[in-house]
Amino acid sequence: MNGTRPATLRAVGLSRGYAGERAVDGVDLQVDAGQVHALVGLNGAGKTTLLRLLVGLLRPGDGRAEILGVPAWRAPVDVRSRVGHVGTGAAYGELTVRQNVVAAARLHGLPRAEADRRARACLDELALADWADRPARVLSDGNRRRVALAAALVHAPDVLVLDEPTSTLDPRGVLELRRTLLERSAAGAAVLVSSHHLDEMARVADVITVLHRGRVVGTLDPGGVDLERQFFTMVHDAEDLRAAEAQR
Amino acid sequence: MSASLATEALKLVRARVTWVATAVVVVGVPLLALGFALAADGGGSSQLALKTRAMLPGEGWVGLLGGTGQILSVAMLLATAFVASWTFGREFADGTLEPLLLARASPGRTASAKLAVVTAWAVVVCAAAVVVAVLAGLVAGVGADGSPGDLVAPAARALVGGVLVAVLALPVAFAASAGRSALAGVGTVLGIVVVTQVVTVTGAGAWFPYAAPGLWLGMGGPDVAVSAVQLLLALPVAAAGWVATVVWWERAEIVA
Numbered sequence: 355m356n357g358t359r360p361a362t363l364r365a366v367g368l369s370r371g372y373a374g375e376r377a378v379d380g381v382d383l384q385v386d387a388g389q390v391h392a393l394v395g396l397n398g399a400g401k402t403t404l405l406r407l408l409v410g411l412l413r414p415g416d417g418r419a420e421i422l423g424v425p426a427w428r429a430p431v432d433v434r435s436r437v438g439h440v441g442t443g444a445a446y447g448e449l450t451v452r453q454n455v456v457a458a459a460r461l462h463g464l465p466r467a468e469a470d471r472r473a474r475a476c477l478d479e480l481a482l483a484d485w486a487d488r489p490a491r492v493l494s495d496g497n498r499r500r501v502a503l504a505a506a507l508v509h510a511p512d513v514l515v516l517d518e519p520t521s522t523l524d525p526r527g528v529l530e531l532r533r534t535l536l537e538r539s540a541a542g543a544a545v546l547v548s549s550h551h552l553d554e555m556a557r558v559a560d561v562i563t564v565l566h567r568g569r570v571v572g573t574l575d576p577g578g579v580d581l582e583r584q585f586f587t588m589v590h591d592a593e594d595l596r597a598a599e600a601q602r
Numbered sequence: 603m604s605a606s607l608a609t610e611a612l613k614l615v616r617a618r619v620t621w622v623a624t625a626v627v628v629v630g631v632p633l634l635a636l637g638f639a640l641a642a643d644g645g646g647s648s649q650l651a652l653k654t655r656a657m658l659p660g661e662g663w664v665g666l667l668g669g670t671g672q673i674l675s676v677a678m679l680l681a682t683a684f685v686a687s688w689t690f691g692r693e694f695a696d697g698t699l700e701p702l703l704l705a706r707a708s709p710g711r712t713a714s715a716k717l718a719v720v721t722a723w724a725v726v727v728c729a730a731a732v733v734v735a736v737l738a739g740l741v742a743g744v745g746a747d748g749s750p751g752d753l754v755a756p757a758a759r760a761l762v763g764g765v766l767v768a769v770l771a772l773p774v775a776f777a778a779s780a781g782r783s784a785l786a787g788v789g790t791v792l793g794i795v796v797v798t799q800v801v802t803v804t805g806a807g808a809w810f811p812y813a814a815p816g817l818w819l820g821m822g823g824p825d826v827a828v829s830a831v832q833l834l835l836a837l838p839v840a841a842a843g844w845v846a847t848v849v850w851w852e853r854a855e856i857v858a
Contacts, residue, residue, distance in 0.1 A: 411703055411857045435706045443700035448616040457612065460605035461705035505701060 362386055362544055363408050363426075363513060367417030369568075370407055377403040379568035380417065385544045387512070390535055392559035392576075393548040394585065400568035401548040402441065405517050408546065409439045421513060435463045438511030440519050445501040447491030451482055454490055458505035469508070476504040480530060495522040503531065507538070514538055516547040520554060532558050552581045566592045606707040606715035610689070614719050619688045623681040627727045631677050632735035635669035639744055659820040662745035663753040668820055670735040671760030674728060675816035678764045680791060682724045682771035687787025689716050690778040690847075703856060710852030717775060717844050724768035732761050763819040766836040770812055773843025779850050811835040 363385040370378045378400045385391040395401050406412045407419045410426035419426040422433050429437075445454045455476055459469035477483045480500045485493060490501055499522045506514065514535070520528050535558050539545050549555050555562055555576070562574040564585060571592040574581055614620050642654040643661055659668035690713075693699040703709055736753060739745060745752055771791060778787030798812040807813035808828045814835060818828040 406700075406857060409704060411700060413855050431706050431708070434704055437704060439700065439704050441700045442697050444697040446613060446698055447696065448613065448618070453612060453616075457605075457609045458701060461609060461702075461707065463605070463706040502701075 362420075362422065363515070363546055364420040365404070365408060365417065366420070368404070368407055368414055368419050369416040370403055370412060371415055372403075376568050378407060381565075381568070381570055383563060383570065385513075385546045387544050388539055388542050389561065390539045390545040390547065390559045392555035392562045393546065393565055394550060394552060394555055394562055394574075395548075395565035396550065396589065399565045401565055402517050403568075404565065405439075405441065405515050405546065405548055409437055409441075409515050410434070411439075411441075435509065436512040438506035438509065438514045439517075440499075440502050440506045440515075441517045443502055443505075445490035445493075445498050445505070447489060450487050450489055451493070451497075451501050451504075452477065452486040454501050455482075455504045455508050459508040462509035462511075464509055472508050472510070473504075476508045479507075479534060480504050481526070496524055496527055499523055500527060503534075507534065512543055514543050514545045514547075516545070518548055518550075520549060520551060528554065552585055556581055564588050567596070604707070604715065606705070606712050607718060610712075610715045610719045611722075614685070614689065614723060617688065620685055620723065623685050624723075624727050624730075627674070627677050627681050628730045628734055631673045631731050632670055632738050635666055635673055635735055636738045636742060636744070638669045639666035639739070640742060643744070659756075659824070662747065663739065664756050666739045666744045667732070667735060667753060667756035667760050670732060671756070671763045671819040672816065672821050674731060674760060674764035675767050675819050675821065676795075678724060678728055678768040679771050679795070679812070681727070682720065682768040683774045683787060683791035683794075685723065686717075686720045686771055686775045687778040687784040687791070689720055690775050691782070691784025691787055694782040695784065699857060708852060709856065710848045713775070713779070713848045713851035714844075717772060717847060720775070721769060721772070724771075725765055728764035728768060729761055731764070732757050735760070759819065763815045766815045766833065767812075769840035770815075770836050772840045773846070776843055776847040776850060779847055780854075808832045809835075811839045 365381045365383040368378055368381045369376060381404060393401050393404065403412065407414055408421065408426055410421060410429045413427045421429055422436060424430065424433055449457065452473060455473040456469045459472055460466065464472065477486050480503055482497065482500050482504060485497060490498060503519060519531055523531060535545055535547065559576045562576055563570055564572045564574060566589050572588040574584055578584065638654040638658060641650045642658050642665055644651060658665040693702060702712055705712065736757060774787035774790045777790035778784055794812055798810065801807055801810040802813045807817050807822065808826065809832055814828050814832045817826045818833050
């Protein structure tokens with residue numbers, strides 16, 4: 355890890371809408387260095403929009419999205435290069451797996467030799483070495499997801515933001531990712547990961563935030579019991595509150 | 603070479619669209635021009651011989667390389683537009699955009715790197731097409747009666763005309779970006795071709811940047827003159843397309 359700024363992500367009253375609908379609505383959230391923070395919610399809850407705001411891919415409507423202490427939108431180059439992000443981003447099909455990962459390292463500022471070395475290590479870490487010299491277009495969806503993860507991890511980011519990273523992974527891939535996230539956070543990285551797999555998040559997260567209709571509706575204790583019931587209680591309470599507000 | 607340039611160059615070199623466009627320009631154009639030149643020089647009275655004789659600016663090397671330049675004036679516009687459209691539009695279609703926007707280089711610098719590699723590719727394939735035309739002419743015995751020096755001027759003219767047309771395709775990068783699709787760029791160049799045709803028919807082609815290189819290469823016949831100023835209008839158009847594309851990438855909320 356490098357740099358001197360505190361490795362955090364922060365949303366303060368963060369909102370963003372599309373065509374009159376608020377996809378993210380007044381969210382306050384903080385991810386500290388060394389912490390794995392999980393964001394859970396149903397489809398359409400606003401998880402992807404929130405993550406995009408926090409890494410600076412989207413301009414906030416209201417409030418602030420900060421990364422390493424500066425506004426995420428148009429963050430300076432020394433901040434951008436310390437972020438690893440896996441969103442909807444896919445690998446370049448015409449490049450080999452190795453070329454994809456080396457290119458990602460180079461684009462984050464690593465010199466060629468260092469990029470090669472780290473790419474090799476990353477391919478081993480994510481069990482991609484056997485496919486290293488194959489074009490990414492021939493890989494399965496799960497292995498393409500691993501390539502995207504390798505590309506996000508290869509420059510050893512201080513801030514790691516992952517949107518549904520396990521969505522196409524097989525059970526072995528899920529285990530490898532869990533180990534990787536725990537190792538990276540133990541080394542000081544701030545990790546924000548979204549998912550709708552509560553059990554999986556409970557295994558890696560220090561904090562679980564529940565998002566519903568763009569709003570934070572509660573937090574879950576990863577060590578708690580019957581998280582699924584707690585989650586749906588929060589979601590139903592939020593729906594009831596919304597209905598009551600609509601009637602007033 | 604910067605990481606952005608190296609990465610964009612690697613993507614371009616490995617892409618099928620690049621190889622198809624390269625083959626069309628480097629192999630297809632010279633062979634077509636050679637066929638026209640041989641038909642014109644053959645002295646026959648077939649329809650093809652009569653038409654090619656009227657189309658080409660002369661015989662021997664002047665005919666072959668003039669024909670190469672004329673075909674390049676269309677082929678380079680389309681080929682460069684297709685490659686530029688793919689280079690920008692594929693990032694949206696293939697879902698590869700997000701990591702690119704979080705790279706160390708700003709989005710504007712990334713766009714500039716894309717434009718630079720497309721331009722470099724266009725110059726190389728244009729030069730290669732002229733070289734292949736010369737080699738094909740040597741093999742076929744074109745210009746056997748003249749001296750090797752006879753080919754220098756028409757070869758340079760074909761190269762300059764081809765490159766000017768190629769850089770005129772750069773503004774489609776803006777269309778592919780703002781339209782968030784390679785097809786937006788392809789549609790734009792097809793529109794440009796139609797407008798160019800209409801403007802040329804009305805007689806104002808020399809002042810229309812997209813028509814001037816072709817006319818300079820003899821597509822309008824020997825009576826149409828194109829001045830250096832008219833010819834070089836291609837450069838500000840290309841520069842405007844480059845700047846517009848970079849500014850759009852720098853300022854737009856690209857993934858929204």
